[in-house]
Amino acid sequence: MASHRKARLVDVARDAGVSPATVSRAMAQPGLLALETLTRVRDSARRLGYLTDGTARALASGRSMTIGAVVPTLDSTIFARVLQSFQSALAREGYQLLVASHEMSLAAETEAVRMLLARGVDGLMLVGAERSQETVRLLATSEVRVVLTWVGAPDFAAVTVDNEAAGRLVAEHLIGLGHRRIGMIVGHLAFNDRQRARLAGVRQAMERAGLALPDALVSEQVLTMAGGRAGCARLLDLAERPTAVIGGIDLFAIGGVQEAQARGLSVPGELSVAGIDDIEFSASMMPALTTVRIPTAQIGQVAASTLLAEISGQGRLEHTRLPIELVVRRSTAAP
Amino acid sequence: MASHRKARLVDVARDAGVSPATVSRAMAQPGLLALETLTRVRDSARRLGYLTDGTARALASGRSMTIGAVVPTLDSTIFARVLQSFQSALAREGYQLLVASHEMSLAAETEAVRMLLARGVDGLMLVGAERSQETVRLLATSEVRVVLTWVGAPDFAAVTVDNEAAGRLVAEHLIGLGHRRIGMIVGHLAFNDRQRARLAGVRQAMERAGLALPDALVSEQVLTMAGGRAGCARLLDLAERPTAVIGGIDLFAIGGVQEAQARGLSVPGELSVAGIDDIEFSASMMPALTTVRIPTAQIGQVAASTLLAEISGQGRLEHTRLPIELVVRRSTAAP
DNA sequence: ACTTTCGATGAAAGCGCTATCATAAAAGGC
């Protein structure tokens, strides 16, 4: 049964009548031991309720079997989903996930990275390519393996998605429907290269079509549904209101639809609304949201395997760009 | 600038002309040092780019400054929110968060707990009170500090919410409006004491009112909006369809509203729908959802402080029950 | 039969830090 003091490696060794080294091998490289010894050690371990001390193991071996992730926030469908698939992919390989959030602050990201490095993580998952000099320096000197998500950068492995193309796709769709005056609700652009890229994509598509996207038609909001609603309200209050609104994230588009409907405007009859992300809700709302599908779960999964490849020495700063796709539903129509 | 090999404590000590012990103190208990020594050590540390090795520190001190959390899934508004507030409260006190998910499997929870204990976490946050014998044994022998969330249990500190009362509140509200035939969509009841309690609360309110909740009117579904839709479809296909539907989580209620509307049924005119959770979306959907507000963010925050109190030796298995509240909006009306 | 190789185990030196104990200098106490 359970011993009083926590069992250590030597206790198991004594109990099994072998050396500590043998027990260590039994736990980490069972293949090296004679079958008989192995079972004897395992029996003792079980009887004593022995659990390897990960701390000591990490110190002695130099590998912590722990991966760190720094995301803007955990409280977002998008990042939660990425983390869920990232975490379960890691768990399958015996790695644990240490998470930190920076809530859109460059300095907080630096601090989080510093803490994670101090914890001796074997690898790090970061969001986006924009970061402070200080963070970059920490990363470089620590030589920890890193995988970037959403947006990549030279010298880093990355799993990205073409945010600019995403913006372009929705914009082109709307332009194709005949919209000339299109508004956009985006997240605060500081320290958010994903939103900047999406905005850039929209702008690019419009310019190509000879249209303008004046500042008045771009509303920066906090990344919530309420933000979307507020942003849409601002755009609808304009003297020359847009005939279509693009949400930099689906949440914005959903808030936008609500605002329009609350004002008695029919969507898409009187206002077309589209988003980017394709979160679960978008498919089933009324009207179903036209959006661009971002393979969130896949990002986490591929990020995990990319990072593990880097750690194991295979993997040469691989950069995977995941495909995105315009999903036309019912929230958009000709003006 | 950055040295080639990673700087260790002794390097800083040598550089500053002090003993390793002094450097250790400079990092951990600056108050003990003469100001002059302290600044000298700090300068050396900065110059060498020294970062404390958390692994070694943990081994030597016996505290890892790491907290583990095992949740059903990260990919859920609810748990994501709890984790976000939990994590940021911990970060403020210098603790890091190690997360694991069990995806509704008792065995996976055990495995996750085992891994976290092996990692030497100083504390553990768990969801609900139901777990395997094996998990309980691990917890007991490890003597790690634990805080339970949502549902509590004797011998554990906990931050809970009265799930049964939540179910009762919505049911009473509906009964008060005159509904006699009420259906419920719940999550799979195995290994989900939160859903079981909510169902029990609904049942209790109905019985008190002399009403029945036959099995046919309870639909178990996976915890997604699509599940809610499917559950509602099943209830609406019944020969004697209910006049009101309760979602065991808001997501179910939202899916339910969608299903009803898709069938051309007006909510709340022809069907009342209510949920439990009060997620962001519920307030702004059309019609706005009647639900019970669960203070999710607060759960995480209080769980953090409760756990830290346990760890520091203050805190005697405190049990905090957070208040919930019926929020009547537009999705419910008299039948 | 006699090395040579291999397979299985043991001995022991760290991994980088903290914490205890000892010590030396400075500060009080009367």
Add this chain to the structure above:
DNA sequence: GCCTTTTATGATAGCGCTTTCATCGAAAGT
């Protein structure tokens, strides 16, 4: 001024594991 505290620092023994390196039979090669 001599003794007792206090304050600041040093010396050093671990924390519990992994990992060479060494060892010792047994299997294999010739």
